[in-house]
Amino acid sequence: MSKNLTKREEDYSKWYNELVVKADLAENSGVRGCMVIKPYGYAIWEKMQAELDRMFKETGHSNAYFPLFVPKSMFEAEEKNAEGFAKECAVVTHYRLKNDESRPGKLMVDPNAKLEEELIVRPTSEAIIWSTYKSWVQSYRDLPLLINQWANVVRWEMRTRLFLRTAEFLWQEGHTAHATKAEALEESEKMMHVYADFAENFMAIPVIKGLKTESERFAGAEETYCIEALMQDGKALQAGTSHFLGQNFAEAFDVKFANQEGKQEYVWGTSWGVSTRLMGALVMTHSDDNGLVLPPNLAPIQVVIVPIFRTEEELAAITNVAHELMGQFKSLRISVKFDNRTTQKPGFKFAEWELKGVPVRIAIGPKDLENGTFEVARRDTLTKEIIAKDGAVSHVSGLLEQIQKDLFDKALRFRDKHITEVNSFEEFKEVLETKTGFVSAHWDGTAETEEKIKDLTKATIRCIPLNRKEEEGICVFSGAKSVGRVLFAKAY
Amino acid sequence: MSKNLTKREEDYSKWYNELVVKADLAENSGVRGCMVIKPYGYAIWEKMQAELDRMFKETGHSNAYFPLFVPKSMFEAEEKNAEGFAKECAVVTHYRLKNDESRPGKLMVDPNAKLEEELIVRPTSEAIIWSTYKSWVQSYRDLPLLINQWANVVRWEMRTRLFLRTAEFLWQEGHTAHATKAEALEESEKMMHVYADFAENFMAIPVIKGLKTESERFAGAEETYCIEALMQDGKALQAGTSHFLGQNFAEAFDVKFANQEGKQEYVWGTSWGVSTRLMGALVMTHSDDNGLVLPPNLAPIQVVIVPIFRTEEELAAITNVAHELMGQFKSLRISVKFDNRTTQKPGFKFAEWELKGVPVRIAIGPKDLENGTFEVARRDTLTKEIIAKDGAVSHVSGLLEQIQKDLFDKALRFRDKHITEVNSFEEFKEVLETKTGFVSAHWDGTAETEEKIKDLTKATIRCIPLNRKEEEGICVFSGAKSVGRVLFAKAY
Structure with a gap:
């Protein structure tokens, strides 16, 4: 399987595109620029979501949901803020299809169902959210508003690549409102640290924390904090941004509050987001010519057990041992899969799980049963060792922690060598x-x-x-x- | 607070609309027919999502994500299946805005950025998903495909009501593909049972399981299983549907597989979904003239502690006891809030938490400290009791279970009396x-x-x-x- 993967040295870009598809992370859809995130890729995204969501809640944020559509006039209100990308976007102009009388079986847009005002599919939600905050904020007692949204957004990109740049992508967008400048600045810096913590300690991706220059800043921001990662081909990737918005959106949408002295002031804002782009960063930080390499924290399957057998009796005996192991792994909350397919040979399975980046592989054959041993292979180093059955689960548990750490250290060495x-x-x-x-x-x-x-x-x-x-x-x-x-x- | 709520007997519909807004569940947005789900409402939806997601995974399903847009031609392919609602939908015709030269500060749709083919914002995802399954399914070994998606969908409803009928809503949609008719039928029936289990045991809403008649069926389905609930005003609410699609979508999108004998056959399909509509069912099943009544399983805050105090010393003493209680509740994974605001009086707080449906309220005053007691109030029955401090947490824990059960029993009695x-x-x-x-x-x-x-x-x-x-x-x-x-x- 892995033999069909282009080598990184040959063509890094091609390697990436192939790997994302072959490892079942995502694929292009029948809709221009939009991807399908396949179950295996989505399971990784779900792990990112769960951890980020936990971190957001721990820092006092709540989730909410705002409309997919933004009326054109709301963009006009924030026009000066949105000049950057807001114009390349999907525009809804009609609300009905009808049968095309002249072409049986075909549909057409009903010209009588034209919207009075066009709706934009959100490229980001500052406009719709700040227009809502206007009615949520009256007094300093209503502040801070610490809200996050998990959502899909659409930006009409001309050249797209799976995860890295797609017309539709999934993300989270935090939108907070504060009584003071200092508090909003603190929030935007805090969320950059949350992102860095997540990238480094959960995804094993070292990042540099910094500020964007004015030209690279989000159009509506007065300051943009970012985390920057380095991919294996020596190109940088912006992995997350956190914006201090000043009072820009408060002014554009007239969001004021009565301070403790009863005076009206504009609210101070922040926004911050990370997206499915992180999936691309994950692939390009750790993976190799054999396929994905997943940090144990993000691996949908952390351990795969492959039986080596010739007869049904052998398989039955191995299955007993495997089930015992699986029970122990599950009690440690380690996700484990027993690949007992009889339609595929062990070599095929090895290559498949290598391609899919499962951190640890345990092979069990008849000899292992005799000797009370297992063969344990690490995906990241491609090294193998024979370990004793007794204590195997705690050994593997420690190994998973080690792999998580080693992947970060390796990426850090690479990154530091490339500054x-x-x-x-x-x-x-x-x-x-x-x-x-x-x-x-x-x-x-x-x-x-x-x-x-x-x-x-x-x-x-x-x-x-x-x-x-x-x-x-x-x-x-x-x-x-x-x-x-x-x-x-x-x-x- | 609750005094401002219309009584159910007076105007049930008005009561509902007011309650959804006043209890901070949701509100109408600046976009016609689209709602904002507020943090408190979204926290309830998140609890529903988490439990449903767990149930779907336990029954072998994986999540994935498919594009928001469906090209018009894909709808034509399933035209015979989609006649029902597919025509009232949001249509994207352009991909760019530009400055309107004749009106400074205004934007207009760029006429040069017209899409070759219109894109429909998904009203449901059968078309885009089955067009994807075509390449995922070759052999019987690729089946079954058991996939679920959490997503937003849009149907251009003319008359909308918060949660019950909105242009955009959130839902999950399961889409499965099977090798045999029997297996697909079993799947669609199974998911109806999952929904019923969820509604009854998690939401405390009794439901009747049944089949839709042909006229009430989803257009592309050969059989539609449903769960039907009864609201307090005697109107029914369809709380979830599970469709057996036969080979309809497989034929429309040419999804075939080689069976064990190597012969090509069309795949058998199912689809099933529940949506934010369940939030409406929740409100209309349990709530009363004082506000929301939430089953403990769904309550973002299960227990609220309100201190009754005059002096700072009293508050400090009560705070000590409250923190002790909170620690014990948290170790039992019971979510608890200590409402120590000094800006509001106890009476105001009581009314507010009643409005928001917190199942149990504990009031602690100086006398309670003396006597080693608390006052415990049940939201569902509006009854109070004095309990001893010792064993209070396990008492309340038992009470939460009792409330969950009582709410179901009460709703069941009401429902059965109304058949x-x-x-x-x-x-x-x-x-x-x-x-x-x-x-x-x-x-x-x-x-x-x-x-x-x-x-x-x-x-x-x-x-x-x-x-x-x-x-x-x-x-x-x-x-x-x-x-x-x-x-x-x-x-x-």
């Missing part, structure tokens, strides 16, 4: 062309320089790292003064 | 006008009679109950022979 400090534009270009990864360089702080560098190299400023050291320097491009390095990279 | 056997059309009409509820009557089995009865009385056949007794009789309308009674009612 290169440069002090001239020649170096800058050379690193981007050869070593790739993040280029840490002084920048003069102007959008003009940022734009020129982008035109010349396709590299953008991924972020101004929060933990950067103060360091006087000279912009690699303009030679003007700089107070610290920023991270450039080509990005997804 | 009336009639043997003439005069009786039939009289019951519908006076006692309301389900009318159990003989029917000749023809769509013609069904239609005439509907025209004359607005009552429809809710179902042919699965457990009806064989009984020869005479149709109340036509006088023709009948082999058993069916249930008529006016319905939501």
Whole structure:
């Protein structure tokens, strides 16, 4: 099975596209730019959702649900905020189909069912949510509003790729409202930390926390916090953003509150989101030429047991042992699958579970029964060991924790090896062309320089790292003064 | 607070509309026919989702996600199946807005961005899912496909009511494919039982299991199983349906498989769904003139503790006791809220939590501290008792179970009292006008009679109950022979 997968070195992009489909994560649908998330891929997304949802609730947020459609006029209200992407979007103009009299069996849009006002399928929900908050907020007692929504959104992307860029995608969007600027700033920074914690400790993806430059910011934001990850091909991927919206949306939708002194003030806002794009980051951070590599936290199946047998008696004896094991795994909440298909050979099964990234494989043959042993294989390192049956479950449980940790450490080493400090534009270009990864360089702080560098190299400023050291320097491009390095990279 | 709520006897419909809004379940949005599900309402929906999801997985189903949009041509393929509601739907015709040059600050649909083929916002997903299954199914080994989707759907309803009938609503839709007719029939019947189990044991709503008549069936189905509930005003509400689709969608989308003999056969299908409509059923089954009454299983807050105090010292002493209680409740996974607001009086808080349907309220005052007691109030019966502090938590835990059971029993008694056997059309009409509820009557089995009865009385056949007794009789309308009674009612 894995033999059919393109090697990463050959064509990374092709490897990715093939892997997403072959590992049963997702596929393109009959609708342009929209994907089908298959059960195996969706099971991974559900694990992300459950953990994020837990983290959001632990930090005081509640879920709610707002309409899919946004009337055109609401976009006009936030026009200055939404210039970025709001215009490439799906527009509903009619509300009925009818039989096409001239073509039997065909349907047509009923021209008599034209909407008075067009509805936009939400590309993001600031407009509809802030227009709702207007009636929810009267006094400082109604604040803060800490709300999250799990939803589908649509942006009419011309060039799409499974998970990374699709016309419809799934995400969560937090939208909060606060009485003070300080509180809203704190919230937006806090959610960036929540995302970083999730990415690193749950997905085993190291990220750099930082601020976006003005040109890379969300159009309605005064500050955008982000987490940036590095993929195996040396390209960066924005894994989550958290926006401090200032009073922009409050002004656009007239959301005011009476403060403790009874004076009317505009509310301060934040919004923050991560999406099914994280599935792409997951694949491109850990997987290899044999297929997916899943961190145990995200694996729908954490352990697969493959019986090696020739006769039905052998299978029966192995099945007994396997069931015993499964009971023990389940009591530890470790998800385990016994692949007892008789239609496939062990080699086929090994390749299939490798392709699907199951972290640990246990093979049990007649000899193992004799010796009281199992063969345990790690997906991430492709190494095998023979372990004793006694204590096997606790051994594997420890192994899963180790794999989770090792995957993060490995990705961190790779990432750190691919951050290169440069002090001239020649170096800058050379690193981007050869070593790739993040280029840490002084920048003069102007959008003009940022734009020129982008035109010349396709590299953008991924972020101004929060933990950067103060360091006087000279912009690699303009030679003007700089107070610290920023991270450039080509990005997804 | 509750004083402002219309009484059920006065105007049941108004009571419902007011309660949904005042109890913070949902509200109408700025988008015609679309609702906002508020955090408190959404928390209830999340509990329903979690339990249903657990039940679906326990019965072997996996979740997946399919596109929001369905190309018009896919509807044409299933045209014969979709005649029912597919035509009243949101149609996307364009994919871009642009600035309206003639009206500064305004947006317009870009006429150059017209889609070649219109996209329909899914009213249900049979078309898009069966067009996907075509490539997923080749051999009997690929079957059964047992898939569920949690999603939003849109049906362009002209008259909408919160939860009961909205243009956009949330639901789950199961779509399964099987090798044999028997297996698909078994699946559709099984899911009806899952729904009934959920409604009765989780939501405390008694339901009647039955089959729809041909006229009331989903257009693409050969058989529709349903669960029917009875609301307090004597109107029925269809709470869930499970369809046996025969080979209809397999034929429409050419989904064939090679059977064990290698012969090509069409696949057999089912689909089944419940929606946010269940929120409406929940409200209309249990609530009263003081507000919501929530079964403990569905209550976001199961126990609220209200301190009765005059001084800060009293509040501090009560807080100590409350925190002790809360720790004990949490260890039993009972959700508890300590309402220590100093901005509101106890009476206000009592009314508010009554309105929001919190099953148990514990009031603690200085006297209780002296005596080692609490005052415990049940929301469903509005009764109070004084209990000893020792053993209070296990008492309340038992009380929550009792309330869950009592709510079901009460609803069941009401429902059973409102099933009336009639043997003439005069009786039939009289019951519908006076006692309301389900009318159990003989029917000749023809769509013609069904239609005439509907025209004359607005009552429809809710179902042919699965457990009806064989009984020869005479149709109340036509006088023709009948082999058993069916249930008529006016319905939501």
